[in-house]
Amino acid sequence: MPYTLYGSPASYYTAKVKSYLRYKQIAFADQYATIWTYRKVIKPKTGVNFIPVVKTPEGAFLQDSTHIIDTIEKTHPERSVYPTSPKQKLAALLLELFGDEWLLLPAMHYRWSFPDENLNFVAEAFGKTAIPWLPAFLQRYIGKKVGKRFAGFVPLLGINETTKLAIENQFVQLIKALDIHFEQYDFLLGDRPSIADFSFIGPFRAHLFHDPYPKKILTKESPHLVDWIDRMWCLSDANEIKGWLVKDQVPETLNPIFNLLFQDAWPFFEESSKRLCEWLKENPEKSIPRAIGKIDFQIGETQSQRICPTYTQWMLQRPLAYYRSLSTEEQLMIDSWLNTFNAEALIKYKPACEITRINNRVARQQ
Ligand SMILES: N[C@@H](CCC(=O)N[C@@H](CS)C(=O)NCC(=O)O)C(=O)O
Structure with missing residues (x-):
């Protein structure tokens, strides 16, 4: 397989790159970022402990979703994700x-502030990525430990008793607006997916429509937004790609x-x-x-x-x-x-x- 994507199904920026690679119809091996992958590939090849990482056919290891996309745009200019006007x-x-940079707030809040609904599910997903070869009960145990580290980011991001209601109010405004938008348009800028869609699919696919608590809200409140999430996840089926909206319109x-x-x-x-x-x-x-x-x-x-x-x-x-x-x-x-x-x-x-x-x-x- 020419490209390899190292990431996790519960990772925001992995979802951005995975949806992008599918849209570009670029074949890639999809590899869990296991504890061994971190030790043997991710850290030694990139110097950091972040996912996603993409290995190119030339053997380069790229980190950062934006950098990955911009690098691939140069070698695969067809189906560009950047409008030209x-x-x-x-x-x-x-x-x-x-x-x-901003939707991290609802994504992290809705993942970590509702442990009764989410914690076991998220721990399983984290554990399955970290140690897929071990039994489920160990995956859950390790997943909880990994999760604790990420949950520790929540107060640092300003998600706290004071802000949580405001985050939720803003989230409701956001999903209402997106639902109205996607009733009319297939993608954020109209008929064709752009870098904006790939960015938004990160929080929506890997957190908000992944974790049980926010998934319930999306399913109930915003069916057209859910349709867009599904569409963004199956973009490799879209053979015919439409143009950008005429006259430089932004909906x-x-x-x-x-x-x-x-x-x-x-x-x-x-x-x-x-x-x-x-x-x-x-x-x-x-x-x-x-x-x-x-x-x-x-x-x-x-x-x-x-x-x-x-x-x-x-x-x-x-x-x-x-x-x-x-x-x-x-x-x-x-x-x-x-x-x-x-x-x-x-x-x-x-x-x-x-x-x-x-x-x-x-x-x-x-
Ligand atoms: N700006 C980077 C962010 C990457 C990032 O924060 N990835 C998360 C997973 S979605 C991660 O690896 N976090 C580890 C950490 O924060 O230490 C990108 O676009 O790739």
Whole structure:
């Protein structure tokens, strides 16, 4: 098999890459990230303990879902997941940022805050991935231990007694909006899947429609969204791929999602970027850690604190750089669209520092 995907059925970013590979009709071996795979392949080949990892036919080992997709897009340009017209491409990059970096909140909350409904199921899934060769009772035991580590991230992400209601309210708004959207359209940008869909399928397939508690909510409240999840999971059957919507349209049914993105998520993206740039100035010799202290953030009307991630700026730089690369005329057209969400000033944010990725870690741009 030319490509190998190392990941887990319960992993957010693995689902993003798996759905993408299927859509591209690229054959791949699907390998569990077992404890041996971590020891023998993932850590030695990538230097980090993250999944998904993709081994290419040339023998390269890629980590980071966005980096994996962008690398494969170069060698497999057919069925591109990036729209080519300005508004659609910017919309896709913004939604990817939102899906990858913000939807982690509902995904983690609905997995770990409902142990009575979810814990045994999730532990089984984790255990089956970690030690598939051992009996089920041991898988459950090990799965619970692995799960404890991930559950430990929950308070760090700002998921707590103060914020949980706001996370749930926002989630209900999100799935309602998506359900209305998918009643009309097959994919986020219309008739054809884009990087935005692959980003959203991560939280929806690997957490929210995987774990029993949120799955019940989705099944009851948002049947069209569930249809999209199914569609995204079987994309290799889709031989005929349609074009992007004409005239650079972005469906208006996505407006509530862009409102959530710009009102709640964007201030957090900007704040974490500002904090990172200050940190880089204050620590010129240090390599960048995964998180740097705590920052305030807001969800709906509720305020709390969470750790400040450093990677998020790398994702934020993508739509910002794309916007800056456009002509004045294109930017004006985009500004009038962003005006709908009071976001025309936001997209002009220019971080005081740039970061890149070196050896699968974020690093200073030299
Ligand atoms: N931005 C990375 C994130 C990868 C990531 O966080 N993967 C999770 C599983 S879905 C993981 O391996 N977490 C291990 C950890 O947080 O230590 C990507 O897109 O691949």
